[in-house]
Every structure is written in structure tokens, then in C-alpha cells.
Amino acid sequence: VSTQSTGVNRQSMTFLVRQAFAKAFNSTPDDLDMHVIYDVSHNIAKIEEHIVDGQMKTLLVHRKGSTRAFPPHHPLIPVDYQFTGQPVLIGGTMGTCSYVLTGTEKGMSETFGSTCHGAGRALSRNKSRSALSYQDVLDSLKDKGISIRVASPKLITEEAPDSYKDVTQVVETCHMAGISKKCVKMRPIAVIKG
Numbered sequence: 001v002s003t004q005s006t007g008v009n010r011q012s013m014t015f016l017v018r019q020a021f022a023k024a025f026n027s028t029p030d031d032l033d034m035h036v037i038y039d040v041s042h043n044i045a046k047i048e049e050h051i052v053d054g055q056m057k058t059l060l061v062h063r064k065g066s067t068r069a070f071p072p073h074h075p076l077i078p079v080d081y082q083f084t085g086q087p088v089l090i091g092g093t094m095g096t097c098s099y100v101l102t103g104t105e106k107g108m109s110e111t112f113g114s115t116c117h118g119a120g121r122a123l124s125r126n127k128s129r130s131a132l133s134y135q136d137v138l139d140s141l142k143d144k145g146i147s148i149r150v151a152s153p154k155l156i157t158e159e160a161p162d163s164y165k166d167v168t169q170v171v172e173t174c175h176m177a178g179i180s181k182k183c184v185k186m187r188p189i190a191v192i193k194g
Contacts, residue, residue, distance in 0.1 A: 010039060038087055042067035042117035048076070050112050059112070067117040069103035069180045074113070077103075088180055090171055091118050094148065094191040095141050095161035099171045100184040107179035115180035119167035128163040129154055137161075141191070148191045155193045 018029035045062040085102035
């Protein structure tokens with residue numbers, strides 16, 4: 001049920017974003033060539049086959065704080081990614097970079113084809129709200145040229161860059177461990193929260 005509702009949420013957000021762009025550009029989503037490029041879940045459990053002690057086993061793999069990172073030529077990844085491996089989107093924070101990684105064979109054998117899906121929190125939401133200034137976070141993002149639109153001011157401090165671990169260090173650790181491979185580093189230009 002939770003997987004289905006997560007999928008519906010992503011589909012609803014995609015629909016609303018496409019409609020907003022169509023309205024802003026006085027066009028249609030199709031004319032703007034707006035379609036989903038890639039969609040993947042994290043914090044999910046899936047039935048998969050993996051080699052355990054030299055034998056193929058059917059397992060329920062629960063990825064909490066992680067996401068699938070299957071290597072090139074794996075039968076469960078779309079044909080478009082067969083030569084590169086499964087894309088892994090590693091979101092940074094509102095004020096830091098994000099990454100695209102791909103899965104590896106070593107990741108399949110050591111982590112059941114899993115890697116991180118983000119840096120992880122350094123501060124709890126409560127601690128972030130009490131320790132960080134809403135205006136300081138907004139000013140810092142503005143200084144970096146990042147625009148933000150947020151539904152609730154408390155989200156600004158809860159999701160502030162200082163609330164999270166350093167995504168670059170986390171990605172570098174996964175890359176050096178060989179469980180996923182760095183491909184692209186991206187920087188934010190706009191953030192929508194809530």
C-alpha cells in the first residue's frame with residue numbers, strides 16, 4: 001500500500017509541475033516536451049533474487065535509507081540503462097550539490113545492489129528548528145543564487161544545508177567502496193518544498 005501511495009504522490013506532483021509550466025509558458029506539457037526521465041523509489045522493500053553463499057536466493061530486500069543501484073546488464077533495469085547501470089539520484093540539500101551515480105557489480109555482491117539515497121540528517125528536525133535561523137538560511141541560499149518557494153517557514157530550517165551530512169563525502173565513500181560509481185555532479189538553482 002505504501003509503495004502504491006508513494007507512486008501516486010510522485011505521479012500527482014509530476015502532473016502539477018507539468019501544468020504549472022504549461023500555464024507559465026502559455027503552452028501544453030506535450031508542446032514543452034515535458035515527460036518523466038527517470039523515476040525510482042527509496043525506503044522500500046522488494047522481492048529480488050541475489051546470490052547468497054554461492055546460491056541464488058529469493059529475498060525480500062528492504063532498503064531503508066538506501067535505493068537500488070543495479071549494475072550494467074542487470075535484467076531488472078530498463079533497456080536505456082543496460083550499458084551504464086541503473087541511475088542513482090543522490091539528492092543533496094537546498095544549498096548543496098546533488099549527484100547521479102550508477103550501480104556496480106561490487107554493489108550487487110556486497111549490498112544486494114544498494115547504495116545511499118542521500119547524505120542523511122546531521123540534526124533532527126527539532127534541533128534544526130531551534131538551532132538555525134530561518135532568515136540566515138534564506139540569506140545563505142540567496143547568496144548562492146538559489147531561489148526557494150516553501151509551503152511552511154519551518155521547512156526552511158528543517159531542510160537547511162546544515163541539517164544534513166556532507167553529501168559529497170557520503171557519495172565519495174560509496175564511490176571509493178565501489179558500491180556505486182559517480183557520474184554527474186549537479187547544483188541547485190531553485191527549490192520547492194512542501
